[in-house]
Amino acid sequence: MSRTDEASTRDQLLTARGLRKSFGPNEVLRGIDLTLHRGEVVVLIGPSGSGKTTVLRALNGLETPDAGTIVVAGGPDIDFASTDATRPKQKKQKRLALRDRSAMVFQHHNLFPHLSVLENVIEGPWRVQGRPKAEVVAEARSLLARVGLDDKADARPHQLSGGQQQRVGIVRALALRPDLLLFDEPTSALDPELVGEVLLVIKELADEGWSMVVVTHELSFAREAADHVLFLDGGVVVEEGPPSQIFETPQHERTQRFLSRILRPLDGD
Numbered sequence: 001m002s003r004t005d006e007a008s009t010r011d012q013l014l015t016a017r018g019l020r021k022s023f024g025p026n027e028v029l030r031g032i033d034l035t036l037h038r039g040e041v042v043v044l045i046g047p048s049g050s051g052k053t054t055v056l057r058a059l060n061g062l063e064t065p066d067a068g069t070i071v072v073a074g075g076p077d078i079d080f081a082s083t084d085a086t087r088p089k090q091k092k093q094k095r096l097a098l099r100d101r102s103a104m105v106f107q108h109h110n111l112f113p114h115l116s117v118l119e120n121v122i123e124g125p126w127r128v129q130g131r132p133k134a135e136v137v138a139e140a141r142s143l144l145a146r147v148g149l150d151d152k153a154d155a156r157p158h159q160l161s162g163g164q165q166q167r168v169g170i171v172r173a174l175a176l177r178p179d180l181l182l183f184d185e186p187t188s189a190l191d192p193e194l195v196g197e198v199l200l201v202i203k204e205l206a207d208e209g210w211s212m213v214v215v216t217h218e219l220s221f222a223r224e225a226a227d228h229v230l231f232l233d234g235g236v237v238v239e240e241g242p243p244s245q246i247f248e249t250p251q252h253e254r255t256q257r258f259l260s261r262i263l264r265p266l267d268g269d
């Protein structure tokens with residue numbers, strides 16, 4: 001191994017190899033490879049049903065792949081073998097080993113409606129991770145201030161705009177102190193005028209050095225924030241590369257077709 005190879009392996013935070021997943025007869029992941037280096041932003045794009053959410057759910061331990069390996073630096077190599085099907089307990093342990101390493105921000109924020117903003121944020125670190133409440137509350141307040149929501153700590157989610165709710169969703173993920181963040185179309189449920197404020201927070205986190213995998217259709221954000229872009233179609237990575245290559249000189253005809261469709265969504269042909 002050359003010194004450069006060693007350095008690049010050392011910097012790898014997340015490595016997924018050969019991820020496969022079927023739902024019944026429907027094979028939705030057909031051998032996905034994904035590498036995320038520390039401080040990097042990897043963006044996943046692709047048509048509906050191409051497997052983007054399933055990839056994120058597998059990385060977050062919400063879904064058990066049928067095959068493949070996932071390694072998060074400092075943790076065990078998790079090998080999802082076909083024999084797992086007969087060993088549900090082992091399968092679950094493998095999945096749970098991934099849960100604490102990343103935190104996911106969903107398309108719909110999924111905040112608890114009966115809890116205040118602050119209570120929503122501390123729920124994971126305090127009740128699930130068992131950290132001291134005073135410490136967790138102080139950190140939650142400073143994270144809320146960071147996204148401009150310090151005055152909303154006692155509000156209920158329904159009293160917030162969609163963009164504010166989604167920013168709380170991001171704070172809730174940060175409060176878990178994950179090694180990496182996973183975003184699944186974090187702005188696609190928002191009114192257009194609220195998209196910018198949420199993308200700005202994500203961009204700031206990226207600039208601060210957070211490592212993240214982002215599924216998004218916001219191409220201008222992807223162009224600006226991504227270090228690496230993967231285009232998925234039919235459960236495989238059809239093409240990947242730096243944003244300049246994928247967006248400006250896509251090599252694959254399927255990538256070109258997808259991009260022209262989302263860049264001109266009203267253009268019939």
Ligand SMILES: Nc1ncnc2c1ncn2[C@@H]1O[C@H](COP(=O)(O)OP(=O)(O)OP(=O)(O)O)[C@@H](O)[C@H]1O
Nearest residue numbers: 023024026028046047048049050051052053054055
């Ligand atoms: N729990 C499940 N049970 C059965 N089929 C599923 C399940 N989850 C996902 N699928 C199927 O897997 C395929 C990939 O779904 P996935 O949600 O990963 O796609 P996606 O790329 O995120 O799409 P979108 O852009 O619409 O969010 C789809 O055909 C979907 O119907």
Ligand SMILES: [Mg+2]
Nearest residue numbers: 052053054184
């Ligand atoms: Mg999806």
